[in-house]
Amino acid sequence: MESQILSWLRERYPRSPRLPVGIGDDAAILDLSDAPRAVVTTDMLMDGIDFEVAKCGPAKIGRKALAVNLSDLAAMAANPIAALVSLALPTNTELDFVTAMYHAMDQLATEFNVVIAGGDTNCWDHPLAISITAIGQVTARGALLRSGAIPGDQILVTGAFGGSILGHHFDFQPRVTEALQLHQQFELHAGMDVSDGLSLDLARLCEASGCAAEIEFDRIPIAPAARTLSEQDGVPAWRHALADGEDFELILAVPKATAQQLLSQQPLEVPLTRIGTFVDGAGLWQHNGRGDRIPLAPRGYLHGTDA
Amino acid sequence: MESQILSWLRERYPRSPRLPVGIGDDAAILDLSDAPRAVVTTDMLMDGIDFEVAKCGPAKIGRKALAVNLSDLAAMAANPIAALVSLALPTNTELDFVTAMYHAMDQLATEFNVVIAGGDTNCWDHPLAISITAIGQVTARGALLRSGAIPGDQILVTGAFGGSILGHHFDFQPRVTEALQLHQQFELHAGMDVSDGLSLDLARLCEASGCAAEIEFDRIPIAPAARTLSEQDGVPAWRHALADGEDFELILAVPKATAQQLLSQQPLEVPLTRIGTFVDGAGLWQHNGRGDRIPLAPRGYLHGTDA
DSSP: OHHHHHHHHHHHSOOOSSOSBOBTBSSEEEEOTTSOEEEEEEEEEEBTTTBOHHHHHHHHHHHHHHHHHHHHHHHTTEEEEEEEEEEEEETTOOHHHHHHHHHHHHHHHHHTTOEEEEEEEEEESSOOEEEEEEEEEEOTTOOOOSTTOOTTOEEEEESOBSOGGGTHHHHOOOOHHHHHHHHHHSOOOEEEEOSSOHHHHHHHHHHHHTOEEEEEGGGSOBOHHHHHHHHHHOOOHHHHHHHOOOOOOEEEEEOHHHHHHHHHHOOSSSOEEEEEEEESSSEEEEEOSSSOEEEEOOOOOOOOEEO | OHHHHHHHHHHHSOOOSSOSBOBTBSSEEEEOTTSOEEEEEEEEEEBTTTBOHHHHHHHHHHHHHHHHHHHHHHHTTEEEEEEEEEEEEETTOOHHHHHHHHHHHHHHHHHTTOEEEEEEEEEESSOOEEEEEEEEEEOTTOOOOSTTOOTTOEEEEESOBSOGGGTHHHHOOOOHHHHHHHHHHSOOOEEEEOSSOHHHHHHHHHHHHTOEEEEEGGGSOBOHHHHHHHHHHOOOHHHHHHHOOOOOOEEEEEOHHHHHHHHHHOOSSSOEEEEEEEESSSEEEEEOSSSOEEEEOOOOOOOOEEO
16 A cells, blocks of 8 residues: 555655656655755644544645644744655554545645655554654745743734634634734734633743733634633633634744734734733733733643644 | 643653754744755654554554655665654554654654654554654755766665665665765766665666666665565565665666776765666666566565655
8 A cells, every 4th residue: 555655646746946856756846945944943743633533534634734834934024935654553444534634734744835755654563653754945035933022012912712622623714824924014022822712821921932922802803613612611711712722823032013014914814813811920810901910821731742 | 631641742842943943833934045955855644554553552653654764765875854743643552652652753753853744643543554754854955856877877785775675664764865965976866765676666666767777786785684585485586676665775877987986985874886888778677697588577566655
């Protein structure tokens, strides 16, 4: 089966100027001479943890596996260029399953100008695991890091949060275009994507930047799915928004004047919302709007340590 | 457990000039401005397929997982610079197991100037899988491809073949230094590493180059382990040498005059041996030295399709 897949891949992903040597040699060659600071990230998704293969089928898995990696490149405001795909397939996997996974991956890859540059396909008597490495390039504006937030910066987020388990964790759009556009046109101090939960990831950004965050609870954009889930499980929708994770929206640290401009201009197709302010200190604080604040424990899903 | 590992990794692998942003942000940044053609490769190793965790322990797994990737970079005569490590760990894995795996990986990484630039650590209720992506740089001499062999070139190999299952598949030395040295100092037309079996991989090189190979059977360097295995299983040692795989030695296509020079100079610490000649046509041929030849079926272990 592995050789069938390799033949199929070789035909499917030919060489290109960006990829002078592609699938079929010992390694792929990527020409990065136009922007030689590479951004590299890897994410492994596993059956029973990140998806349930029996329920969701191959297409959603393929798309998600690439999308989570593109979201990491978006978090750095990097231009995606290539991906490598490693598969551990259950021995009875049909070729159709694999090609369906690749077709879905491809749609997303095409949308973001990403070439599938290689991979490693293996079989075993255990569940499916898929590990993708995405490679991007730092733009002339430099990379957007987690560590640049300073007290006084406003906390802006794209989109809405919570309830992703109802479907959004498969069909989310990695915020690549949004991150590149904002980073190109505006002064951003820091950024990251929300994979493990808004509050947990915001706490990580604070830690990396050496500051604290005061969150204005009533401003957090709550996804309709968070409300649906709340009706089902009785957990408040705001708690889903803060803790569910896999929203794959951006958290940005933006100087006050720029934030005002962004909030009034709304330059993206997705809404930008201010949810609080970075302040001196450490940790997360709940700001009640009357000048009082109480500590907020970061909550989220520790589904992996992505480095 | 995942957060413990991440803290450990972050301390262990600090930033460097080559790695201005390392473990802990959404992605790593690699500065490739000194040689902006990147070589990327990925290999996934799985318990029960590439190792047996209960028998071999963590150190051999960590070393092998990185070494097979470095061997792919060697095959391209690329300079290794970084690696990303994704893990699917059985839920009951101890932190000590993971750190032992990394310590072994590190020894090899240090030896080859490779930085561990990131990864993704996950747990599940299934066996261990480890997927590494290695990134290298094409040198000023360009990349060494599979596709450059021309009829008349001599087939040279490093080291000896067969019986790697007895231990060599864990302790082999990726031929990075050898490939870089030869490619720098001599005219090489094509090259690859032997992962799936000498005859199978040679057949692949022939296919990529559009030529055939005549092998002189009695010249094939047979590893002592192939003879030991032969005594155990009754299979001729030469068959082990041709088909076992995981030797991770180099096959090179070298113009005749250069080959003579290399064979007499022996510029490497490991022996260089001529095992035949590339000729017009297709496939592998067994050359009996009396002007006759018979076709040779490529044999090897299809343990994965590495692209």
